[in-house]
Amino acid sequence: MVVLVSRDGVARAPLGRQRAASLPDVRLVLVPEVLQRRQDGRGCRVAERAQRFPGDVVRDAQEQIEIAHLAFAALDALHLDDGTDQFPSSNLEFTAISTPTNASNVIPGSATAQLNIRFNNLQRGADLLPPRRDRALEVAGHHRRELGEAALRRPPEEVALTGGPFGLRRTIVSVRVNPGSPYRIGRRDDGTLGLSLEGGSLADVTLPPMPEYYRHTLAGGKTVMETAPTIQWGYLIYLTVLRLCQYFGAHEECGFCDINHNWRQHKKAGRPYTGVKPVEDVLEALALIDRYDTGQVSKAYTLTGGSVTSTVDGLAEADFYGRYAQAIEERFPGRWIGKVVAQALPKADAQRFKDYGIAIYHPNYEVWDKRLFSLISPGKERYVGREEWHRRILDAAEIFGPANVIPNFVAGVELARPFGFETIDEAIASTTAGMKWSYAPPPRKHTF
DSSP: OEEOOOTTOEEEOOOSSOEEEEEOSOEEEOSSEEEEEEEETTEEEEEEEEOOOSTHHHHHHHHHHHHHHHHHHHHHHOOOOOOOSSSOOOEEEEEEEEOSOOOTTSOOSEEEEEEEEEEOTTOOHHHHHHHHHHHHHHHHHHTTOSSGGGGTSOOOSEEEEEETTTTEEEEEEEOOOOTTOSEEEEEOTTSOEEEEETTEEEEEEEOOOOOGGGGOBOTTSOBHHHHSOEETTTTEEEEEEEOSOSSOSTTTSOTTOOHHHHHHHHHHHTOOOOSBOOHHHHHHHHHHHHHHOTTOOOOEEEEEEOOOSSOBTTBOHHHHHHHHHHHHHHHSTTTSEEEEEOOOOOHHHHHHHHHHTOOEEEOOOBOOSHHHHHHHSHHHHHHTOHHHHHHHHHHHHHHHOGGGBOOOBOTTGGGOTTTSOSSHHHHHHHHHHHHHHHHSOOOTTSOO
16 A cells, blocks of 8 residues: 655544554655654644655656645545544554665655554454555545556557547557546447547547467566567567666656656556566567467567666677577577667667677667757767767668668657647658658768
């Protein structure tokens, strides 16, 4: 059970002789903030003073504080009884708060809190715990707890959109869980699924079929879906083997990417998160796919994840991702087309990708406009630079062949506020210029 304490959370001091029913395993989750305790006329108040942090951390802190207040207030507002002649009314108490560090000058990233319901002879402990726990989770869930129901249910990797008022042709859309999004997928009165925007229907929704290999688990208990999910209706095995990016923080992270934000979400929620997928787990998952994909619907795999600016497991980026490709090609020679989505690396590193068994290389453009590239991908601009990034893409074409170097654009990001283009026509013109450059780049002696 997760409870976050807010500025208005009040725990009354115990009165008289009371028995206590402990609420076990209650974690007090802190977004970087300072807890301070002070006394008022009613008893002990537990409050926070949120520090100022840039970007999403401020928004996260504000959201978590709101959830905390609501969850605690919901618990505290549950009227249990008015007491008896012998005992005061039953109530909720904080009995302990601790952090992993004993240092007084360090802001803790998490803390553990214990709550007790101090109850009188009108109540039974066994009857008190479940409704209190359920109520706290219900309130937190209904007020945009960041992972929400996705923490308990795994959404599909993608959906297909068709029809609707715009007559959409079949379009595959990757799923991203965002409780604040105005878009909703839900079941209609006739039982079909639909995509809506603020109550208005946009499209029919089709879910991908559940492959047989998703019904099997690895020896260690992990699922194939979390280790080696398939997308594009089963065609592509998407191996996100590094679930962190070394472009970290507001001054380095790409504005469109959520890989580090996902890590922060899971850490705040106390959920396990594997930053680096073991090669052995990937091979075991692929063995299950190979065994149960009898129609060989899966044709390719993509190795991807965060960028490496130094090393991971003592390996630079080309060798880190390359070791997975090498292991896959040795274990399953020729079974799948090998792809990698990685930074635009120097020519020698791109050659190493090919030597490891990679056939197709995706060093993505991200966004074409020079100004937007520096604003949206500040880490890549700082470490590599847009012009050098493009030179490396051309170098890679000499190694893999032009048809096998496929840099992508992040469609729509060129319109993102506050830095994006003012009109759709301007955005299309910019990205079109990048696509034309891809098909007919300038002579290598020229600058960009």
